Amino acid sequence: MPQPDQVSAPQPRLEIRDIRRSFGGRDVVDGVSLRVMPGQVTCLLGPSGCGKSTTLRIIAGVDMQDAGEIYVDGQLVCDTIHRVPPEGRSIGLMFQDFALFPHLSVLQNVAFGLTGRKGEKRGKVLELLKKVDLARAIDSFPHELSGGEQQRVALARALAPKPSIMLMDEPFSGLDERLKDEIRDTTLDVLKAEGTAVLLVTHEPDEAMRMADEIALMRDGRIVQQGAPYNIYNAPVDKRAAMFFSDINVIKGTVQGALVSTPFGEFLAPGYGDGTPVDIVVRPQHLRIDFDRAGRGPNPTAQDGVPARGIVERARFMGRESLVEFRMDYDGSILTATVPSVFLPKVGTPLWLMLRRERCFVFASEPL
Structure with missing residues (x-):
C-alpha cells in the first residue's frame, strides 16, 4: 500500500499554464494559469475586456496563444508548437446566442455532432432531452420554443458528444431574469451528474457566486484572485475586488x-x-x-x-x-x-x- 506522501494528487480534467495572448502590442491574456477538476465548476469572472472570453477561445482551440500550454486529462493538447484541433479536444461549447440551426428540428440540432444510424441517434437524443425536460419537443423547431427551452436544447447538443470539459461564455445573458435561476440550476445539475469539468465565463458576480465551486477573478488579462466564492467575497485581495462584488x-x-x-x-x-x-x-x-x-x-x-x-x-x-x-x-x-x-x-x-x-x-x- 502506498505511503501518504507517495499518493499522487488528483489529476485535473483541464489545466492551463501561463497562457499569454497579445493583440496589437497589448497583452489581452497575461500569464493565466488554472486547473479544473472533474465535476468542478470554475467561473472566470471579470468586467468586459479583461481577457476572459479570449482565454476561453484559446482553450477551445478557435484562437492560438502566443505562449503557454493547455492540458486535458494530463495530455498536452496545445502549446506554441503542438496543437490538437478543436474537434479532437473533447471540449463542448455553449455561447449566449445558443447558435441553434433554425432550419433543423430539435432532434437534428442535438444529433448534429453524433455518429451512428438514424434510430440510434434518436434514442441518444431522446435520452439527453429527458435530462433537460424537453423530450416532448424532439420534433419541434427552434422558433417554436421559448428562450429558456432553446437554451436547454443548446445544452443537450453540447453534451451529445460526451465532452469531458464544457466551456460556457455568458450562456444565460440572453434569458429573462425570471428564467435565469431555473435554467442555471438545471444546467448545473446536468453537468455535475455527467462529471463534466466546467469553465464558465461571466461578468455577473451573482451568477458566479450561485454556480461556481471556484472563482477566478480576472482584471487586465490576469487572474488577480482565485478561490471558493465565500473566500473571494469575504477576503477580497484589494479594493477593486471588493467593489466588483458589491x-x-x-x-x-x-x-x-x-x-x-x-x-x-x-x-x-x-x-x-x-x-x-x-x-x-x-x-x-x-x-x-x-x-x-x-x-x-x-x-x-x-x-x-x-x-x-x-x-x-x-x-x-x-x-x-x-x-x-x-x-x-x-x-x-x-x-x-x-x-x-x-x-x-x-x-x-x-x-x-x-x-x-x-x-x-x-x-x-x-x-x-
Missing part, C-alpha cells in the same frame, strides 16, 4: 504605529508603514444604524466601537431592504447603509452610525 463605503485614513485613526475609532493596519494613506472599506450591509444611541450622542467607551453622526440625504425602499444615504458630519462624505425591510427616515434626520469592525477591510489607497 457596493462599498470608503473611509480614508493614514497609518501611524500600525493603526488608523478614524471617526469610527482606530483600526489595525499591520504591514503598512507610518504615513501610508489607506482606505477602510465596508459594505453597506455592515454599516449599522445605532438606534439605541440615536439622538443621545456618541459613547466613545463602548466596546463595540465609536459611533459617528450622519444626516439622512436619501432613503429608498428596494423590495427586500431599504437603502439609506448619509452625509457624514466629520467630512461631508456620503456613506450608504442597507437596512432589512422598510426603513425610510426623513431627509435631514440625524442618526448615529457604527461599523461592523470585523467586516471591514484595510487597503492601501489607490486610484480606481
